[in-house]
Amino acid sequence: MTTSIFTPLTLPNGTTLPNRLAKAAMEENMAASGHLPGSDIFKLYETWSKGGMGLIITGNVMVDHRAMTGPGGIALEENTELEPFKQWASTAQKNGAHIWMQINHPGRQVYAAMGGQVLSPSNIALDLGEHSKLFGQPTAMTESDIQELIQRFVITATRAIEAGFNGIQIHAAHGYLVSQFLSPLTNKRNDQWGGNFENRARLLYVIIKAVKASLPSTAALSVKLNSADFQRGGFDSDDALKVAKALGSLGVDLVELSGGSYESPAMQGRTADGRTLAREAYFLEFAKSIASQTSIPIMTTGGITRHAIAQQVIDEGVDMIGMARALAFCPALPNEWKQSKDAKPDLPTVNWKNKVMAALATMAITKRQLQRMGKGKRPKAKVSPLFSLIADRIRLNKLTKIYRARYSD
Numbered sequence: 185m186t187t188s189i190f191t192p193l194t195l196p197n198g199t200t201l202p203n204r205l206a207k208a209a210m211e212e213n214m215a216a217s218g219h220l221p222g223s224d225i226f227k228l229y230e231t232w233s234k235g236g237m238g239l240i241i242t243g244n245v246m247v248d249h250r251a252m253t254g255p256g257g258i259a260l261e262e263n264t265e266l267e268p269f270k271q272w273a274s275t276a277q278k279n280g281a282h283i284w285m286q287i288n289h290p291g292r293q294v295y296a297a298m299g300g301q302v303l304s305p306s307n308i309a310l311d312l313g314e315h316s317k318l319f320g321q322p323t324a325m326t327e328s329d330i331q332e333l334i335q336r337f338v339i340t341a342t343r344a345i346e347a348g349f350n351g352i353q354i355h356a357a358h359g360y361l362v363s364q365f366l367s368p369l370t371n372k373r374n375d376q377w378g379g380n381f382e383n384r385a386r387l388l389y390v391i392i393k394a395v396k397a398s399l400p401s402t403a404a405l406s407v408k409l410n411s412a413d414f415q416r417g418g419f420d421s422d423d424a425l426k427v428a429k430a431l432g433s434l435g436v437d438l439v440e441l442s443g444g445s446y447e448s449p450a451m452q453g454r455t456a457d458g459r460t461l462a463r464e465a466y467f468l469e470f471a472k473s474i475a476s477q478t479s480i481p482i483m484t485t486g487g488i489t490r491h492a493i494a495q496q497v498i499d500e501g502v503d504m505i506g507m508a509r510a511l512a513f514c515p516a517l518p519n520e521w522k523q524s525k526d527a528k529p530d531l532p533t534v535n536w537k538n539k540v541m542a543a544l545a546t547m548a549i550t551k552r553q554l555q556r557m558g559k560g561k562r563p564k565a566k567v568s569p570l571f572s573l574i575a576d577r578i579r580l581n582k583l584t585k586i587y588r589a590r591y592s593d
C-alpha cells in the first residue's frame with residue numbers, strides 16, 4: 185500500500201499520529217500576563233485544531249523567563265500556574281490532533297532591548313553587520329549555569345506532559361542555545377561541553393536522557409535540528425547525521441530537520457554561505473539522506489506549501505511534513521487538500537535588498553496572521569511588509585517595556 189500524506193504514523197513510543205502533516209513551531213508572542221497562554225492563544229489553537237493536521241507543535245515555550253526569545257513569549261517553570269497550559273493542550277486536541285510543546289532557551293539570541301540573561305557556551309555575540317546591536321552580548325556559561333539549564337528543560341518538559349501535552353520537542357536548531365553548543369562557531373569551550381564533536385553534542389544528549397528519564401513512556405520526545413547552519417565552519421550535514429543517529433539510539437521519537445539561524449536564515453530559504461536551497465521543501469535532500477541512513481522518524485520543515493511537494497516528501501522516504509507559514513495563512517490547509525489537491529496558500533514574498541530587514545518583515549507579516557486568528561479573524565495575506573514591520577516594532581517595544589518593568593529588580 186502506498187503511503188499518503190494522510191496515512192497515520194506510529195512512533196517508536198507506540199503512539200500513532202493521525203496523519204503526516206504537522207504544524208511546525210511558530211513563536212506567537214501573544215502571551216497573557218505572567219507569560220501564560222491566554223484567550224488569544226486558545227482561539228488561535230482552536231482554529232488550528234479544526235485544520236486537519238495530525239500534529240500541532242507549539243511556538244517555543246521558554247524554560248526560563250529571564251531569557252526569552254521575545255517579550256510576549258510563554259514560559260513554563262517550576263512554579264508556573266498549570267491550569268492555562270491544560271486549557272491550551274485540550275483546545276488543540278479537540279479534533280484529534282496531537283499537541284507537542286516545543287521548549288527552548290534562546291542563549292545569545294536575546295534582543296538587547298529586553299535585558300535579562302544572555303548566556304551562551306562562549307562570549308561570542310551575533311554578527312548581523314550593522315544590525316548586530318539588536319542582540320545582547322552573551323556571557324559564557326559556568327558549569328552551574330549548565331546544570332541549572334538541564335534541570336530547567338526537565339522541569340518544563342515534565343510539567344507540559346502533566347498539563348496534557350502529548351509530547352515535547354527540544355529546540356536544538358536555528359541558532360538558539362542548544363544549537364550554539366552544537367556549532368563550532370559559537371562553542372569555543374575547552375571543557376567537557378566544547379571542543380570536539382562529542383563534547384559539543386553532549387549538552388543535547390544529556391538533556392534528552394534527563395528529560396526521557398522523567399517522562400512517562402507514552403509521551404513523545406522530539407528534537408528540532410539544523411540539517412546545517414549554512415555558515416562556513418559551522419555545524420554541517422555530517423554532524424547532523426551523527427546527531428540524528430545518536431538521537432535514534434537515545435529513544436527519540438522524531439527528528440525535525442530545518443536549518444540556519446538569525447545569521448543565516450536558511451529556514452526562510454536564504455543562506456549566508458551562498459549555498460542554494462531548493463525553491464520548495466528546502467531541506468528535503470538532507471532529510472532524505474538522513475532518513476535513508478537512520479531508523480528514527482524524520483520530518484522536514486521549510487518551504488512546503490503545495491500538496492504535490494508534501495506527497496513528494498513522503499514518496500522520497502521522509503516520514504512527516506512540517507509547515508509553518510502555510511498554516512499561518514491557511515490554517516485548514518490539510519482539510520482543504522482533502523477537497524482539492526490544488527489548494528495553496530498565498531504567501532507574501534519580501535524581496536528587499538537588506539536581507540536582515542526582509543527576514544524581519546516576513547516574520548512580522550506572518551505574526552500578524554497569528555494575532556488576527558487570536559482575535560477570531562481570518563488571515564489576510566495582502567498586507568504591506570513595511571507597515572507590518574513598523575506595527576511589529578511598535579508592538580514589540582510596548583511588550584519590551586512591560587517585560588523590563590516587571591523584571592527590573
Ligand SMILES: Cc1cc2nc3c(=O)[nH]c(=O)nc-3n(C[C@H](O)[C@H](O)[C@H](O)COP(=O)(O)O)c2cc1C
Pocket residue numbers: 208209210211212242243244286355357358408442451452485486487488506507508509510546547550551
Ligand atoms: C513567525 C514565525 C515564528 C517562528 N517561531 C519558531 C519557533 O518558535 N520555533 C521554531 O523551531 N521555529 C520557528 N519558526 C520557524 C518555523 O518553524 C519553520 O522552521 C520555518 O518557518 C520554515 O518553514 P515554513 O517554510 O513552512 O514556514 C518560526 C517561523 C515564523 C514564520
